[in-house]
Amino acid sequence: MFPTKKRDTYFESILKSGYSRRDFMKFATFMAAYMGLETTAIGQIAEKLQNTPRVPVIWEHFQECTCCSESFIRSDHPIVADIILDQISLDYTMTLMAASGHQAEAAKHDTMEKFKGKYILCVEGSVPLGDDGNYCTIAGRTAIDILKESAEGAAAIIAWGSCASNGCVQAAAPNPTNAVPIHKIIKNKPIIRVPGCPPIGEVMAGVIVHYVTFGRLPETDRLGRPKAFYAKRVHDSCYRRPYYDAGLFAETFDDENAKEGYCLYKVGCRGPMTYNSCGTIKWNNGVSFPIQSGHGCIGCSEDNFWDNGPFYERMTNMPGFGIESNxxxxxKVAAVAVGAGLVAHGVVANVRKRRFLKTRITRGKENLQQLDVENNKTEE
Amino acid sequence: MATNNFKRVFVWEMPVRVFHWITVGTVTSLTITGFLIANPPAIMSASEATGSYWFGVVRFIHFLSAYIFFFNMLMRIYWSFVGNKFAHWSNFWPFNKKRLKNVLHVLKVDVLLMNEKEHDLTNLSVGHNAVAGFSYLVLFLLALVQVFTGFGLYADMSGWFLPKMFGWVVPALGGDFAARMWHHVTMWVMIIFVMIHIYLVFFHDWLEGRGETSSMISGYKFVRKERIRDPESITEQAVEKIEKEFEKETEG
Structure with missing residues (x-):
């Protein structure tokens, strides 16, 4: 289970795992399609996977639920899990590696030294900063400590899931452990954020394959997310979108409109605010995704999605005005108060300025009389 | 009782008036469509989505109005440099001695409704009073919030460079949730602004009788004759205008 002297290429390990070359080519095609690359890239991917020795990967787990790993090993194409995760386990990943205890730690340190500046660090989970980081300790060391050590020699860092990218539920108010995402701690390494709770397995595979193929992390948006997968809102690729444009909405989850499959906008769907590819890649080998299964998107790949509740209402709560205050x-309360104030001001104005108004009105009437006099004169 | 004589003064130039009413129109349409987008009415319908596009139309009107609102605003910024003295940008900045004195007057007489012992004509502003001018600066800032959050949210739906320029706003605010909330809150602040604004137009028209309301249609306000003699208080442009009008009247 320890790294062998000659490192296999991805292609070699795929063949060793019992796949055919045809399976391998299919895999390369899948990956190119997911990443939104043109067909010539298929050859590029295949060539790279055939000739480059696999990139060593250390996969750290901190404050998390392992749903990212679960999602990853269930990704669409079995080769993804087989070549990447099986190989990763050679280096270090707590949940799936065969080694344990001092042996495992030794293997990790071995990789870190041998491939200094070359390995990828994958991080699943946020890191608590509260109480000197004691809320999350592994083998007697705090998460901050472990993260800093592993990040030191990493070529790049992949922040898996909402925990590592945004903090997710443990960073939701009041954030008792002061949990923070990875980019708040590590500033001097390229970090790619792959948010989602969990992220889609194919998206995770796409990010890794991109790194292997092109030797760098994929192009990212302003928030450091791979553009190929997070450039569009779920809403933009949702198959219920025509109902939205037609103004046909489910009012509750059990009404006739919900049965018709109308848009879930009014029952709090976060599709219009969430950047992800659930609508196109979908989940569980392309079977479905939340909206297709009749539930609105909860925006699990967005920053602070836990604090932007309630999940089943369109409007989010207003911070600083208590719960249930959108x-x-x-x-409405402010407008009514101001309206009442204006009416009161109008009444008081007429009382306070009554003398002033009275002279104005008298003068106006005098002028009218004078006008009548002048008119009579001209008529005569 | 002596009668006061008023002179007609050209205060609001055409671009200012056009700007005002386009703003009224677009803000009204933006607010109505905005409410519809935030909370669309329940329609129980057996029709298929293929036959209907009303919500798409509502959104289209919202985006179209937003563009008109935005370019209209740019035009007004330009006009605040080339327009007459009442349209000039300095009207919106009350922090100098003369204007602060006016702020104090407006707060005393118009807001707290105190009565003046002596009626000082120069306290009555010909254009904006200092408080009103400042309130339009605040309104301008609110409009900027709407432009930034609005175009920010729109950026990912558009291929044009202009909305794309605002793409950084949403991440900076912490995501679509926050951007939408601020967009919505600012709309409410603008609604409250409009309430106060309309009330004060009526208030000034009723108490001062200088044609406050109609001035935004005709461009003219009525200023006491005595005031016109004070060269400080009126533009040359206006004096010329008045003289021309006077000539016409005497000729006729």
Missing amino acids: ADKVG
Whole structure:
């Protein structure tokens, strides 16, 4: 289970695992399609996977639920899990490696020294900073400590899932452990964020294959997410989108409109605010995704999605105004208060300025009389 | 009782008036469509989505109005440099001695409704009073919030460089949730602004009788004759205009 002297290429390990070359080519085609590359890239991917020795990977787990790993090993194409995760386990990943205890730690340190500046660090989970980081300790060491050590020699860091990218549920208010995502701690390494709770397995595979093929992390957006998978809102690729444009919405989950499969916008679907590829790649080998299964998107790949509740209402709560206080409720109260104030001001104005108004009105009437006098004169 | 004589003064130039009413129109349409987008009405319908596109139309009107609102605003910024003295940008910045004195007057007489012992004509502004001017600066900032959050949210749906320029706003605010919330809250602040604004137009028209309301249609306000003699208080442009009008009247 320890790294062999000559490192196999990806292609070699695929053949060793019992796949045919045809399976391998299919895999390369899948990956090119997921990454949104043109067909010539298929050859490029195949060539790279055939000739480059596999990239050593260390996979750290901190404050997380392992749903990212679960999603990854269930990704669409079995080769993904087989070549990448099986090989990863050679280096270090707590949940799936065969080694344990001091042996495992030794293997990790071995990789870190041998491939300094060359290995990829994958991080699943956020890191707590509260109480000197004691809320998350592994083998007697805090998560911050372990992360800093592993990040030191990493060529790049992949932040798997919402925990490592945004902090997810443990960073939700009031964030008792002061959990923070990886990019808040490590500043001097390229970090790619792959948010989602969990991220889609194919997306995870796509990011790794891109790194292997092109030797660098895929192009990212402003938030450091791979553009190929996070450039569009779920809403933009949702198959229920025509109902949205037609103004046909489910009002509750059990009404006739919900049965018709209308848009879930009004029952709090976060598709219009969430950047992910659930609508196109889908889940569980392309079987379905939340909206297709009748439940609105909860926006699990967005920053602070836990604090932007309630999940089943369109409007989010307004911070600083307590629970159940959305912008409309606050706005209505403010508008009524201001309206009442204006009416009161109008009444008081007429009372306070009554003398002033009286002279104005008298003067106006005098002028009218004078006008009548002048008119009569001209008529005569 | 002596009668006061008023002179007609050209205060609001055509671009200012056009700007005002385009803003009224677009803000109204943006607010109505905005409410519809935030909370669309329940329609129980057996029709298929293929036959209907009303929500798409509502959104289209929202985006179209937003563009008109935005370019209209740019035009007004330009006009605040080339327009007359009442349209000039300095009207919106009350922090100098003369204007602060006016702020104090407006707060005392118009807001707290105190009565003046002596009626000082120069306290009545010909254009914006200092408080109103400042409130339009605040409105301008609110409009900027709407432009930034609005185009920010729109950026990913558009291929044009202009909305794309605002793409950084949403991540900076912490995501679509926050951007939408601020967009919505700012709309409410603008609604409250409009309430106060309309009330104050009526208030000034009723108490001062200088044609406050109609001035945004005709461009003219009525200023006491005595005031016109004060060269400080009126533009040359306006004096010329008044003289021309006077000539016409005497000729006729």
